[in-house]
Amino acid sequence: MKNLILILLIGFFSCKPDTKKNISYTAQNNIKIIKSDTIKFTNGFDFPVGKPDAKKYYNAQKFGENEHLGDDWNGVGGGNTDLGDPIYAIANGYVSNAENVYGGWGNVIRIVHYIDNENQIESLYAHCDEIIIKKGDYIEKGQKIGTIGNNNGQYLAHLHLELRSQVGLPIGGGYSFDTEGYLDPTEYIKNHRN
Numbered sequence: 001m002k003n004l005i006l007i008l009l010i011g012f013f014s015c016k017p018d019t020k021k022n023i024s025y026t027a028q029n030n031i032k033i034i035k036s037d038t039i040k041f042t043n044g045f046d047f048p049v050g051k052p053d054a055k056k057y058y059n060a061q062k063f064g065e066n067e068h069l070g071d072d073w074n075g076v077g078g079g080n081t082d083l084g085d086p087i088y089a090i091a092n093g094y095v096s097n098a099e100n101v102y103g104g105w106g107n108v109i110r111i112v113h114y115i116d117n118e119n120q121i122e123s124l125y126a127h128c129d130e131i132i133i134k135k136g137d138y139i140e141k142g143q144k145i146g147t148i149g150n151n152n153g154q155y156l157a158h159l160h161l162e163l164r165s166q167v168g169l170p171i172g173g174g175y176s177f178d179t180e181g182y183l184d185p186t187e188y189i190k191n192h193r194n
Contacts (some may be wrong), residue, residue: 015108016085021193022093024162026173031150035047038056039114040092040114040138041092041114041115041116042092042093042113042114042141042192043090043091043092043141043194044091044141044192044193045090045091045141045188045189045192045193045194046088046090046091046141046142046189046193047073047088047090047189048073048087048088048089048090048123048125048159048161049073049075049082049085049086049087049088049089049148049159051086051091054073054086056072056075056076057071057073057074057075057076057082057132058074058076059071059073059186060072060073060074060158062184062186063154063182063183063184063185063186063187064179064184066175067093067175067176067177068174068175069162069172069174069175069176069179069182070126070160070161070162070163070182070185071160071161071184071185071186072158072159072160072161073148073158073159073161074156074157074158075148078156079157080150080156080157081159082148082157082158083129083148083150083157084130084147084148084149084157085148085150085157086147086148087109087128087144087146087147087148087159088141088142088143088144088145089111089123089124089139089140089141089142089143089145090111090123090141090163090185090189091111091123091141092112092113092114092138092139092140092141093112093113093114093123093138093139094111094112094114094136094137094139095109095110095111095133095134095136095137095138095139095145096110096111096112096122096135096136096139096167096168097109097110097135098110098131098133098134098135099131099135100125100166101171104151104154104173105126105127105151105171105174105176106126106127106128106149106151106152106154107126107127107128107129107130107131107146107149107151108124108125108126108171109124109125109128109131109133109145109146110122110123110124110125111123111125111139111145112167120151120167121163121164121165121167121183121188122163122164122166122167122168122169123144123162123163123164123185124145124160124161124162124163124164125145125159125160125161126159126160126161126162126174127148127149127150127151127154127155127157127159127160128146128147128148128149128159129144129146129147129148129149129150129157129172130147130149131145131146132144132145132146132147133145133146137144143170160174161185162174162182163182163183163184163185163188163189164181164182164183165181165182165183166180168179169181
């Protein structure tokens with residue numbers, strides 16, 4: 001009888017519904033969003049803060065430093081002085097995802113940028129305080145898409161920006177020695193201004 005009660009209790013607690021939001025993102029989701037006869041291409045790139053040249057911001061942790069897969073943009077005032085500052089789209093594109101993915105990421109925006117008919121890249125903006133666009137929106141370079149956040153106090157306010165040459169990669173961890181599928185955001189933007 002004790003074994004039966006123990007088995008029932010184990011079954012009850014192990015079959016509890018999962019309350020975490022299941023986040024999955026694939027390139028297939030992206031295809032559904034942007035399938036159109038009139039895809040708009042990029043027309044150059046600008047920085048996501050201090051429009052258009054990152055004025056009054058600095059890159060606190062660059063791509064490749066400590067295996068970092070993006071750039072961390074901070075206001076020159078330090079601390080949380082940039083909390084709530086605007087985030088701008090780095091180029092024309094289509095929003096493939098805009099939601100809270102939890103963990104160390106918080107609110108994340110992903111935008112696919114069409115370079116030409118055969119080449120796309122994806123920008124990822126993390127730790128946003130506010131997201132003001134939605135999945136499926138067409139966004140123009142320099143358009144405000146959200147505000148700089150601190151992931152509900154988990155970090156000092158900053159924008160984590162990634163640029164991915166492989167659209168639809170899993171969210172990942174933000175750090176890795178393997179940079180396949182990732183681009184140096186600052187270098188790419190500098191080399192593709194209009």
